[in-house]
Amino acid sequence: MKKDSxxxxxxxxxxxxxxxxxxxxxxxxxxxxxxxxKELDLTRQDAVEKFFELEKPEYVFLxxxxxxxxxxxxxxxxxxxxxNMILEMNVIHTAWKNNCKKLEFLGxxxxxxxxxxxxxxxxxLLTGExxxxxxxxxxxxxxxxxxxxxxxRQYGTDYISVMPTNxxxxxxxxxxxxxxxxxxxxxxxHEAKINxxxxxxxxxxxxPLREFLYVDDLAELCVFLMNNYSGNETVNAGTGKExxxxxxxxxxxxxxxxEGEIRWDTTKPxxxxxxxxxxxKATKLGWKYNIELxxxxxxxxxxxxxxxxxxxx
Ligand SMILES: NC(=O)c1ccc[n+]([C@@H]2O[C@H](COP(=O)([O-])OP(=O)(O)OC[C@H]3O[C@@H](n4cnc5c(N)ncnc54)[C@H](OP(=O)(O)O)[C@@H]3O)[C@@H](O)[C@H]2O)c1
Numbered sequence: 001m002k003k004d005s006x007x008x009x010x011x012x013x014x015x016x017x018x019x020x021x022x023x024x025x026x027x028x029x030x031x032x033x034x035x036x037x038k039e040l041d042l043t044r045q046d047a048v049e050k051f052f053e054l055e056k057p058e059y060v061f062l063x064x065x066x067x068x069x070x071x072x073x074x075x076x077x078x079x080x081x082x083x084n085m086i087l088e089m090n091v092i093h094t095a096w097k098n099n100c101k102k103l104e105f106l107g108x109x110x111x112x113x114x115x116x117x118x119x120x121x122x123x124x125l126l127t128g129e130x131x132x133x134x135x136x137x138x139x140x141x142x143x144x145x146x147x148x149x150x151x152x153r154q155y156g157t158d159y160i161s162v163m164p165t166n167x168x169x170x171x172x173x174x175x176x177x178x179x180x181x182x183x184x185x186x187x188x189x190h191e192a193k194i195n196x197x198x199x200x201x202x203x204x205x206x207x208p209l210r211e212f213l214y215v216d217d218l219a220e221l222c223v224f225l226m227n228n229y230s231g232n233e234t235v236n237a238g239t240g241k242e243x244x245x246x247x248x249x250x251x252x253x254x255x256x257x258x259e260g261e262i263r264w265d266t267t268k269p270x271x272x273x274x275x276x277x278x279x280x281k282a283t284k285l286g287w288k289y290n291i292e293l294x295x296x297x298x299x300x301x302x303x304x305x306x307x308x309x310x311x312x313x
Contacts, residue, residue, distance in 0.1 A: 206246030
Protein backbone atom coordinates (compact mmCIF):
# COMPACT_ATOMS: atom_id res chain seq x y z
CA MET A 1 0.00 0.00 0.00
CA LYS A 2 1.15 3.52 -0.71
CA LYS A 3 0.45 6.21 1.87
CA ASP A 4 -2.19 7.73 -0.43
CA SER A 5 -3.76 4.44 -1.59
CA UNK A 6 -7.53 4.32 -1.31
CA UNK A 7 -8.20 2.00 1.62
CA UNK A 8 -11.66 0.91 2.75
CA UNK A 9 -11.95 -0.41 6.32
CA UNK A 10 -15.30 -2.18 6.61
CA UNK A 11 -16.57 -2.19 10.21
CA UNK A 12 -14.44 0.76 11.33
CA UNK A 13 -16.61 1.45 14.40
CA UNK A 14 -16.06 -2.06 15.75
CA UNK A 15 -13.20 -3.16 17.99
CA UNK A 16 -11.04 -4.61 15.19
CA UNK A 17 -11.96 -2.07 12.49
CA UNK A 18 -11.25 0.90 14.77
CA UNK A 19 -7.88 -0.58 15.73
CA UNK A 20 -6.98 -1.04 12.05
CA UNK A 21 -7.92 2.61 11.38
CA UNK A 22 -5.73 3.74 14.34
CA UNK A 23 -2.82 1.68 13.01
CA UNK A 24 -3.21 2.91 9.43
CA UNK A 25 -3.34 6.55 10.58
CA UNK A 26 -0.33 5.97 12.85
CA UNK A 27 1.63 4.69 9.85
CA UNK A 28 0.63 7.72 7.76
CA UNK A 29 -2.01 6.23 5.44
CA UNK A 30 -4.13 9.23 4.57
CA UNK A 31 -6.81 8.13 2.12
CA UNK A 32 -9.18 6.01 4.20
CA UNK A 33 -12.77 5.37 3.14
CA UNK A 34 -15.16 4.71 6.00
CA UNK A 35 -18.91 4.07 6.21
CA UNK A 36 -20.94 3.34 9.32
CA UNK A 37 -23.38 0.43 9.38
CA LYS A 38 -26.19 3.00 9.15
CA GLU A 39 -24.67 4.63 6.07
CA LEU A 40 -23.97 1.34 4.31
CA ASP A 41 -25.60 -1.96 5.23
CA LEU A 42 -23.17 -4.51 3.82
CA THR A 43 -25.86 -7.19 3.62
CA ARG A 44 -27.55 -5.08 0.87
CA GLN A 45 -26.06 -6.09 -2.45
CA ASP A 46 -27.31 -3.04 -4.40
CA ALA A 47 -25.92 -0.63 -1.80
CA VAL A 48 -22.56 -2.42 -1.73
CA GLU A 49 -22.35 -2.35 -5.55
CA LYS A 50 -23.11 1.40 -5.67
CA PHE A 51 -20.53 2.09 -2.98
CA PHE A 52 -17.74 0.15 -4.76
CA GLU A 53 -18.58 1.64 -8.15
CA LEU A 54 -18.41 5.12 -6.66
CA GLU A 55 -15.33 4.77 -4.44
CA LYS A 56 -13.27 2.05 -6.18
CA PRO A 57 -11.12 1.24 -3.13
CA GLU A 58 -7.71 -0.23 -3.97
CA TYR A 59 -7.41 -2.11 -0.67
CA VAL A 60 -10.10 -3.50 1.63
CA PHE A 61 -9.87 -4.66 5.25
CA LEU A 62 -13.05 -6.66 5.91
CA UNK A 63 -13.57 -6.30 9.67
CA UNK A 64 -17.37 -5.94 9.59
CA UNK A 65 -19.33 -8.92 10.88
CA UNK A 66 -22.26 -9.86 13.02
CA UNK A 67 -20.34 -10.84 16.16
CA UNK A 68 -21.48 -12.26 19.49
CA UNK A 69 -20.53 -14.38 22.48
CA UNK A 70 -21.46 -18.02 23.00
CA UNK A 71 -25.03 -17.14 24.11
CA UNK A 72 -25.99 -15.09 21.06
CA UNK A 73 -24.15 -17.42 18.68
CA UNK A 74 -25.86 -20.58 19.87
CA UNK A 75 -29.38 -19.07 19.85
CA UNK A 76 -29.47 -16.96 16.68
CA UNK A 77 -27.86 -19.61 14.47
CA UNK A 78 -29.74 -18.69 11.32
CA UNK A 79 -29.14 -14.96 11.72
CA UNK A 80 -25.42 -15.43 12.33
CA UNK A 81 -25.07 -17.59 9.25
CA UNK A 82 -27.19 -15.46 6.93
CA UNK A 83 -25.88 -12.02 7.87
CA ASN A 84 -22.24 -13.02 7.84
CA MET A 85 -22.41 -15.10 4.68
CA ILE A 86 -24.29 -12.41 2.73
CA LEU A 87 -22.08 -9.60 4.04
CA GLU A 88 -18.86 -11.43 3.14
CA MET A 89 -19.99 -12.52 -0.30
CA ASN A 90 -21.23 -9.03 -1.12
CA VAL A 91 -18.04 -7.28 -0.07
CA ILE A 92 -15.51 -9.79 -1.42
CA HIS A 93 -17.34 -10.36 -4.72
CA THR A 94 -17.98 -6.67 -5.34
CA ALA A 95 -14.40 -5.76 -4.43
CA TRP A 96 -13.16 -8.24 -7.04
CA LYS A 97 -15.67 -6.98 -9.65
CA ASN A 98 -14.33 -3.47 -9.10
CA ASN A 99 -10.66 -4.48 -9.44
CA CYS A 100 -9.72 -4.10 -5.79
CA LYS A 101 -5.97 -4.89 -5.67
CA LYS A 102 -5.96 -6.66 -2.35
CA LEU A 103 -8.50 -7.63 0.29
CA GLU A 104 -7.89 -8.94 3.79
CA PHE A 105 -10.65 -10.96 5.40
CA LEU A 106 -10.98 -11.19 9.19
CA GLY A 107 -12.11 -14.54 10.51
CA UNK A 108 -11.86 -16.16 13.89
CA UNK A 109 -10.21 -19.16 15.54
CA UNK A 110 -13.64 -20.82 15.89
CA UNK A 111 -13.23 -21.98 12.27
CA UNK A 112 -10.97 -24.81 13.48
CA UNK A 113 -12.24 -28.28 14.50
CA UNK A 114 -13.33 -28.45 18.14
CA UNK A 115 -11.00 -31.36 18.89
CA UNK A 116 -8.04 -30.00 16.91
CA UNK A 117 -4.54 -30.80 18.18
CA UNK A 118 -2.98 -27.95 20.16
CA UNK A 119 -1.50 -25.54 19.34
CA UNK A 120 -3.74 -25.19 16.27
CA UNK A 121 -1.94 -24.88 12.95
CA UNK A 122 -3.51 -23.21 9.90
CA UNK A 123 -3.44 -26.54 8.04
CA UNK A 124 -5.92 -28.11 10.53
CA LEU A 125 -8.79 -26.23 8.85
CA LEU A 126 -11.59 -28.61 7.75
CA THR A 127 -10.00 -31.69 9.29
CA GLY A 128 -12.76 -32.34 11.85
CA GLU A 129 -16.13 -31.36 13.28
CA UNK A 130 -16.80 -27.79 14.37
CA UNK A 131 -17.89 -26.67 17.83
CA UNK A 132 -21.71 -26.85 17.77
CA UNK A 133 -22.34 -23.62 19.72
CA UNK A 134 -20.81 -21.42 17.02
CA UNK A 135 -21.14 -23.68 14.01
CA UNK A 136 -23.19 -21.18 11.99
CA UNK A 137 -20.68 -18.37 12.50
CA UNK A 138 -17.75 -20.68 11.78
CA UNK A 139 -19.29 -21.97 8.55
CA UNK A 140 -19.87 -18.41 7.35
CA UNK A 141 -16.26 -17.49 8.17
CA UNK A 142 -14.91 -20.61 6.45
CA UNK A 143 -16.96 -19.69 3.36
CA UNK A 144 -15.45 -16.19 3.37
CA UNK A 145 -11.88 -17.37 3.55
CA UNK A 146 -12.49 -20.11 0.99
CA UNK A 147 -14.10 -17.59 -1.36
CA UNK A 148 -10.94 -15.49 -1.15
CA UNK A 149 -8.88 -18.60 -1.93
CA UNK A 150 -11.12 -19.57 -4.85
CA UNK A 151 -10.94 -16.07 -6.36
CA UNK A 152 -7.16 -16.28 -6.12
CA ARG A 153 -7.13 -19.69 -7.79
CA GLN A 154 -9.66 -18.94 -10.50
CA TYR A 155 -8.92 -15.29 -11.26
CA GLY A 156 -5.43 -14.69 -9.86
CA THR A 157 -6.46 -12.15 -7.22
CA ASP A 158 -4.37 -11.44 -4.12
CA TYR A 159 -6.96 -11.83 -1.37
CA ILE A 160 -5.82 -13.03 2.04
CA SER A 161 -7.29 -13.90 5.42
CA VAL A 162 -6.25 -13.73 9.06
CA MET A 163 -7.65 -15.77 11.97
CA PRO A 164 -7.27 -14.12 15.36
CA THR A 165 -7.54 -15.75 18.76
CA ASN A 166 -9.69 -14.06 21.49
CA UNK A 167 -9.26 -10.32 21.22
CA UNK A 168 -9.75 -7.51 23.70
CA UNK A 169 -9.00 -3.80 23.96
CA UNK A 170 -10.49 -0.39 23.19
CA UNK A 171 -14.00 -0.40 21.70
CA UNK A 172 -14.78 -3.90 22.96
CA UNK A 173 -18.36 -5.04 23.47
CA UNK A 174 -19.38 -5.19 27.16
CA UNK A 175 -23.00 -6.15 26.58
CA UNK A 176 -24.35 -8.60 29.19
CA UNK A 177 -25.48 -11.17 26.61
CA UNK A 178 -23.26 -10.46 23.60
CA UNK A 179 -19.79 -10.05 25.08
CA UNK A 180 -16.82 -12.43 25.10
CA UNK A 181 -15.19 -13.75 28.28
CA UNK A 182 -12.62 -11.04 29.00
CA UNK A 183 -14.84 -7.95 28.54
CA UNK A 184 -17.63 -9.79 30.39
CA UNK A 185 -15.29 -10.32 33.37
CA UNK A 186 -14.20 -6.66 33.32
CA UNK A 187 -17.81 -5.53 33.48
CA UNK A 188 -18.88 -8.05 36.15
CA UNK A 189 -15.99 -7.28 38.50
CA HIS A 190 -16.40 -3.55 37.95
CA GLU A 191 -20.11 -3.69 38.80
CA ALA A 192 -19.44 -5.97 41.79
CA LYS A 193 -16.91 -3.42 43.06
CA ILE A 194 -19.30 -0.48 42.58
CA ASN A 195 -22.17 -2.38 44.24
CA UNK A 196 -19.91 -3.59 47.07
CA UNK A 197 -20.78 -7.26 46.46
CA UNK A 198 -19.06 -9.90 48.62
CA UNK A 199 -18.65 -12.39 45.79
CA UNK A 200 -18.85 -12.99 42.06
CA UNK A 201 -19.80 -16.41 40.68
CA UNK A 202 -18.22 -17.57 37.41
CA UNK A 203 -19.24 -20.48 35.21
CA UNK A 204 -17.47 -23.87 35.30
CA UNK A 205 -14.41 -24.67 37.41
CA UNK A 206 -11.96 -22.17 35.88
CA UNK A 207 -9.69 -24.86 34.43
CA PRO A 208 -9.97 -24.14 30.66
CA LEU A 209 -6.94 -22.57 29.04
CA ARG A 210 -7.36 -19.60 26.72
CA GLU A 211 -5.21 -17.21 24.70
CA PHE A 212 -5.81 -13.42 24.41
CA LEU A 213 -4.39 -10.86 21.98
CA TYR A 214 -4.62 -7.09 22.44
CA VAL A 215 -6.47 -5.69 19.44
CA ASP A 216 -3.81 -3.08 18.55
CA ASP A 217 -1.30 -5.91 18.13
CA LEU A 218 -3.72 -7.61 15.74
CA ALA A 219 -4.17 -4.36 13.81
CA GLU A 220 -0.42 -4.05 13.37
CA LEU A 221 -0.35 -7.61 12.00
CA CYS A 222 -3.25 -6.86 9.64
CA VAL A 223 -1.44 -3.89 8.08
CA PHE A 224 1.81 -5.89 8.00
CA LEU A 225 0.12 -8.77 6.16
CA MET A 226 -1.54 -6.45 3.66
CA ASN A 227 1.95 -5.22 2.76
CA ASN A 228 3.93 -8.43 3.12
CA TYR A 229 1.85 -11.58 2.66
CA SER A 230 0.20 -13.28 -0.28
CA GLY A 231 -1.20 -16.79 -0.16
CA ASN A 232 -4.27 -18.98 -0.05
CA GLU A 233 -3.67 -20.33 3.42
CA THR A 234 -4.92 -18.18 6.29
CA VAL A 235 -2.60 -16.72 8.96
CA ASN A 236 -3.21 -17.27 12.68
CA ALA A 237 -2.94 -14.28 15.00
CA GLY A 238 -2.23 -14.77 18.69
CA THR A 239 0.42 -14.60 21.36
CA GLY A 240 1.15 -18.32 21.60
CA LYS A 241 0.65 -17.94 25.39
CA GLU A 242 -2.25 -19.29 27.43
CA UNK A 243 -3.82 -18.70 30.84
CA UNK A 244 -6.44 -20.61 32.82
CA UNK A 245 -9.81 -18.92 33.20
CA UNK A 246 -9.22 -19.09 36.98
CA UNK A 247 -5.98 -17.09 36.73
CA UNK A 248 -7.61 -14.72 34.28
CA UNK A 249 -10.45 -13.94 36.72
CA UNK A 250 -7.89 -13.27 39.48
CA UNK A 251 -5.96 -10.94 37.19
CA UNK A 252 -9.06 -9.01 36.08
CA UNK A 253 -10.29 -8.74 39.70
CA UNK A 254 -6.90 -7.36 40.77
CA UNK A 255 -6.81 -4.77 37.96
CA UNK A 256 -10.43 -3.69 38.49
CA UNK A 257 -9.96 -3.58 42.26
CA UNK A 258 -12.59 -6.15 43.26
CA GLU A 259 -11.57 -7.66 46.59
CA GLY A 260 -14.48 -10.05 47.23
CA GLU A 261 -14.58 -13.80 46.75
CA ILE A 262 -14.57 -15.50 43.35
CA ARG A 263 -16.85 -18.56 43.37
CA TRP A 264 -17.24 -21.25 40.71
CA ASP A 265 -20.55 -22.76 39.62
CA THR A 266 -19.42 -26.21 38.52
CA THR A 267 -22.93 -27.15 37.34
CA LYS A 268 -22.29 -24.80 34.38
CA PRO A 269 -20.22 -25.96 31.37
CA UNK A 270 -16.51 -25.27 31.04
CA UNK A 271 -16.36 -25.14 27.25
CA UNK A 272 -13.38 -26.47 25.27
CA UNK A 273 -10.54 -27.39 27.69
CA UNK A 274 -7.83 -25.73 25.66
CA UNK A 275 -7.67 -23.39 22.67
CA UNK A 276 -4.29 -22.15 21.58
CA UNK A 277 -3.22 -21.03 18.12
CA UNK A 278 0.11 -21.94 16.59
CA UNK A 279 1.45 -18.52 15.57
CA UNK A 280 4.74 -19.65 14.09
CA LYS A 281 3.65 -18.66 10.57
CA ALA A 282 3.07 -14.99 11.54
CA THR A 283 6.28 -15.09 13.60
CA LYS A 284 8.30 -16.41 10.64
CA LEU A 285 6.85 -13.63 8.47
CA GLY A 286 8.38 -11.17 10.94
CA TRP A 287 5.55 -10.20 13.33
CA LYS A 288 5.33 -10.49 17.11
CA TYR A 289 2.79 -9.13 19.60
CA ASN A 290 3.89 -6.29 21.91
CA ILE A 291 1.35 -5.95 24.69
CA GLU A 292 1.37 -8.45 27.57
CA LEU A 293 -1.97 -9.52 29.02
CA UNK A 294 -1.76 -7.60 32.31
CA UNK A 295 -0.84 -4.32 30.57
CA UNK A 296 -3.54 -4.89 27.95
CA UNK A 297 -6.26 -5.50 30.54
CA UNK A 298 -5.26 -2.25 32.30
CA UNK A 299 -5.60 -0.37 29.01
CA UNK A 300 -8.94 -2.05 28.25
CA UNK A 301 -10.31 -1.23 31.72
CA UNK A 302 -9.22 2.39 31.30
CA UNK A 303 -11.11 2.52 28.01
CA UNK A 304 -14.18 0.94 29.65
CA UNK A 305 -14.12 3.55 32.45
CA UNK A 306 -13.73 6.41 29.98
CA UNK A 307 -16.63 5.21 27.84
CA UNK A 308 -19.56 4.24 30.08
CA UNK A 309 -21.81 3.75 27.04
CA UNK A 310 -19.74 0.71 26.03
CA UNK A 311 -21.80 -1.41 28.41
CA UNK A 312 -24.94 -0.55 26.47
CA UNK A 313 -23.68 -1.56 23.01
N1 LIG B 1 -13.77 -9.84 19.25
C1 LIG B 1 -13.03 -10.92 19.20
O1 LIG B 1 -12.63 -11.47 20.25
C2 LIG B 1 -12.65 -11.52 17.88
C3 LIG B 1 -11.83 -12.64 17.90
C4 LIG B 1 -11.46 -13.21 16.70
C5 LIG B 1 -11.91 -12.67 15.51
N2 LIG B 1 -12.69 -11.58 15.50
C6 LIG B 1 -13.15 -11.11 14.18
O2 LIG B 1 -12.91 -9.74 13.94
C7 LIG B 1 -13.96 -9.19 13.15
C8 LIG B 1 -14.51 -7.95 13.81
O3 LIG B 1 -14.91 -8.25 15.13
P1 LIG B 1 -15.09 -7.13 16.26
O4 LIG B 1 -14.79 -7.79 17.55
O5 LIG B 1 -14.40 -5.88 15.84
O6 LIG B 1 -16.67 -6.94 16.19
P2 LIG B 1 -17.52 -5.61 16.46
O7 LIG B 1 -16.85 -4.76 17.49
O8 LIG B 1 -18.91 -6.06 16.72
O9 LIG B 1 -17.46 -4.86 15.08
C9 LIG B 1 -18.12 -5.29 13.93
C10 LIG B 1 -18.49 -4.09 13.11
O10 LIG B 1 -19.18 -4.53 11.95
C11 LIG B 1 -20.31 -3.69 11.75
N3 LIG B 1 -21.36 -4.40 11.03
C12 LIG B 1 -22.06 -5.51 11.40
N4 LIG B 1 -22.97 -5.84 10.49
C13 LIG B 1 -22.87 -4.91 9.50
C14 LIG B 1 -23.55 -4.69 8.28
N5 LIG B 1 -24.54 -5.51 7.89
N6 LIG B 1 -23.20 -3.63 7.52
C15 LIG B 1 -22.22 -2.80 7.90
N7 LIG B 1 -21.52 -2.94 9.04
C16 LIG B 1 -21.84 -3.98 9.83
C17 LIG B 1 -20.77 -3.35 13.15
O11 LIG B 1 -21.58 -2.20 13.13
P3 LIG B 1 -22.79 -2.07 14.21
O12 LIG B 1 -22.15 -2.26 15.56
O13 LIG B 1 -23.32 -0.69 13.98
O14 LIG B 1 -23.74 -3.17 13.86
C18 LIG B 1 -19.41 -3.12 13.85
O15 LIG B 1 -18.96 -1.80 13.66
C19 LIG B 1 -14.99 -10.32 12.97
O16 LIG B 1 -14.81 -10.91 11.74
C20 LIG B 1 -14.64 -11.29 14.07
O17 LIG B 1 -14.94 -12.62 13.72
C21 LIG B 1 -13.08 -10.98 16.66
